[in-house]
Amino acid sequence: MKITGLVTVIICGALLIFYAMDFPDFGDGTSPASTYLSPYFIEHTIEDANVPNIVTTVLADYRGYDTMYETTVVFTAGLACFFLLRRKESQNPPARFYRHTPTGITLRIEEGGKLPAEGSKVFMRIDSLWAPDSLIIKNTCRLVIAFIQLFALYVVAHGHHSPGGGFQGGVLLGSSIILFAISNDLRRSIKRFNEKTSAILGALGVLLYAGTGFLCLLLGAHFLNYKALAPIFRSTAAMARSHGILCVEIGVAFAVMAVMIWIYYNLSSAGKHDEGL
Amino acid sequence: MSLPIDMIILSLVVVSGIAAISVKDLLGAAIVFSAYSFLMCLSWAVMGAVDVAFTEATVGAGVSTVFCVAAVFHTTRRTKD
Amino acid sequence: MENLIHMIGAKFNYIAYIILMMIGLYALIAKNNLVKKIIGMSIFQTSIILFYVSTAYKTGKAIPIVEHGHGAHSVIHATDYINPLPHVLMLTAIVVSVATLGVALALAIKVYRQYGTLEEDDINSQIRIQAGK
Numbered sequence: 223m224k225i226t227g228l229v230t231v232i233i234c235g236a237l238l239i240f241y242a243m244d245f246p247d248f249g250d251g252t253s254p255a256s257t258y259l260s261p262y263f264i265e266h267t268i269e270d271a272n273v274p275n276i277v278t279t280v281l282a283d284y285r286g287y288d289t290m291y292e293t294t295v296v297f298t299a300g301l302a303c304f305f306l307l308r309r310k311e312s313q314n315p316p317a318r319f320y321r322h323t324p325t326g327i328t329l330r331i332e333e334g335g336k337l338p339a340e341g342s343k344v345f346m347r348i349d350s351l352w353a354p355d356s357l358i359i360k361n362t363c364r365l366v367i368a369f370i371q372l373f374a375l376y377v378v379a380h381g382h383h384s385p386g387g388g389f390q391g392g393v394l395l396g397s398s399i400i401l402f403a404i405s406n407d408l409r410r411s412i413k414r415f416n417e418k419t420s421a422i423l424g425a426l427g428v429l430l431y432a433g434t435g436f437l438c439l440l441l442g443a444h445f446l447n448y449k450a451l452a453p454i455f456r457s458t459a460a461m462a463r464s465h466g467i468l469c470v471e472i473g474v475a476f477a478v479m480a481v482m483i484w485i486y487y488n489l490s491s492a493g494k495h496d497e498g499l
Numbered sequence: 500m501s502l503p504i505d506m507i508i509l510s511l512v513v514v515s516g517i518a519a520i521s522v523k524d525l526l527g528a529a530i531v532f533s534a535y536s537f538l539m540c541l542s543w544a545v546m547g548a549v550d551v552a553f554t555e556a557t558v559g560a561g562v563s564t565v566f567c568v569a570a571v572f573h574t575t576r577r578t579k580d
Numbered sequence: 581m582e583n584l585i586h587m588i589g590a591k592f593n594y595i596a597y598i599i600l601m602m603i604g605l606y607a608l609i610a611k612n613n614l615v616k617k618i619i620g621m622s623i624f625q626t627s628i629i630l631f632y633v634s635t636a637y638k639t640g641k642a643i644p645i646v647e648h649g650h651g652a653h654s655v656i657h658a659t660d661y662i663n664p665l666p667h668v669l670m671l672t673a674i675v676v677s678v679a680t681l682g683v684a685l686a687l688a689i690k691v692y693r694q695y696g697t698l699e700e701d702d703i704n705s706q707i708r709i710q711a712g713k
Contacts, residue, residue, distance in 0.1 A: 223610055224610045226609070228606065228610070231606045234602060235598055235599065235601075238601075238602075239594075239595055239598050242598060243591060245591065245594055247590040247591070248591060248592065248593050248594070248634060249501075249637050249640075250638070250639075251638040251639070251641065251659055253635065255636065255665075255666065256635075256636065256638065256663035260658070260665040263665065264644070264661050264664065265656050265657075267646065274645050274646040275550075275646075276645065276661070276664040277667050277671065280664055280665060281671065281672070285668060289672060292672040295679065296675060299676075299680060299683050300682075303682050303683055303686045306683070306686040307690065383645075384645070385553045389554055389558075389672070390550075390557050393554075393562060393675070396562065397561050397565075400562070400565060404565075482562055482678075485566065485682040486562075486569065488686065489569040489570055489573075490569040490573075492573040492693070493689075498569075499568070499572055501590070505592070505593070509593065512600065513599055513600060516600055517603060519619055519623070520603065520606070520607040520616055520619060525613070525615050525616075528615070528616065529619075532622065532623075535626075539630065546636075547642075548633045548662070548670075551629070551633060551670050551671055554674045554675065555626075555629075558677075558678045559626070562678055563622070563678045566678070567615070567619070567681075567685065570685035570686075570688055570689055571615060573689050573692070574615070574688060574689060574692040575697075578613040578616065578698070578699070579613065579699055580611055580613060580616070
């Protein structure tokens with residue numbers, strides 16, 4: 223298999239490199255890729271939508287359909303992970319580990335033993351594979367998470383003027399919760415942001431995107447033509463498109479954040495939502 | 500003509516790509532793949548694709564590494580090749 | 581000879597993308613471990629993204645964010661900015677690639693739970709034994 227693979231790969235690569243020599247030069251401004259459609263996008267972005275970042279305009283306005291279905295694909299991937307991995311906890315859990323907080327002693331409670339109360343302040347449940355309790359890691363992450371979330375909100379809201387937007391901001395928001403789940407433990411993270419919330423937020427994000435489109439349809443324009451929203455925002459057509467882009471980006475950020483967290487919960491606990499990384 | 504820094508970064512990308520598929524430890528492969536993603540993100544930033552580079556920095560070097568590590572944690576680190 | 585060096589310099593990104601794509605394809609064909617195959621798939625995806633971003637580049641031009649966007653409305657020339665369209669196509673592709681990576685790893689965990697191994701030949705022999713009995 224190795225030799226077959228190597229021969230196939232070398233023949234394919236040689237052919238591709240041979241034909242790649244006919245491509246336009248790297249950095250050529252007059253290549254066919256940048257002469258037909260993209261000049262229109264670059265020249266009309268300010269007068270059409272009043273957004274300096276051309277990538278944001280093309281992403282959420284000119285090619286809005288594309289992005290809507292990409293968001294749907296991300297949400298579907300989250301659902302697929304859920305259906306593949308999620309399983310109920312068994313009735314008789316295996317041995318569990320608890321830490322007695324005042325003394326720092328670790329206890330192992332055998333299968334069927336008497337477990338401490340759920341909200342006990344003295345006995346804290348810990349993962350069976352990861353015992354050390356680090357004050358520094360917990361408190362540093364607690365400090366950093368707030369700034370990550372603030373930066374994520376800035377990235378979502380300022381995507382019109384600087385690099386950024388719904389996808390990046392959503393991933394940053396999701397990674398802040400993932401950082402919390404890694405630095406503390408998965409159970410505490412699930413207590414704050416549980417599976418149901420992530421499913422509902424993911425669906426809500428896609429709904430917000432499609433709902434903006436349907437609102438335009440109701441107001442008498444085409445699907446996702448934000449010009450029709452001008453009476454709602456009490457602004458000109460160009461500014462209405464700018465605000466419409468912001469609505470859509472918020473929907474994308476919700477969906478991406480929720481799906482990233484959801485996939486992490488399912489992957490890190492292999493579907494049991496019991497003990498994470 | 501390509502930029503010299505672009506050539507250097509892309510050579511490093513190729514090296515780390517080969518390393519990612521030839522390391523005999525899956526956790527190591529996940530970490531090398533993270534380095535690969537970050538170098539790729541640098542090369543896109545050099546080429547002026549700031550939005551794409553930002554996305555790759557958050558997604559490729561951040562979240563996908565966590566996913567890989569989580570999956571390796573629940574399966575096995577050992578591999579025959 | 582000089583001609584060849586000039587040609588490689590002008591097409592270096594395309595050569596690099598083909599090499600990366602072939603690394604990914606080799607991992608998909610020849611590697612035995614499922615996680616290695618998934619990493620190969622991701623390398624394949626990023627190589628395609630590298631190709632698209634390379635086609636968008638214009639030497640010495642500005643990044644695709646309009647300068648003085650809300651100030652004096654001077655005329656915007658399309659030749660002053662890097663082509664933004666491939667960037668948009670690839671931005672969504674990256675996020676979708678991480679979603680597919682999640683699904684692929686979920687499938688790998690599921691396979692490991694069923695067969696106790698990630699090696700493809702072991703899984704195949706186990707399937708053969710089960711079919712034989």
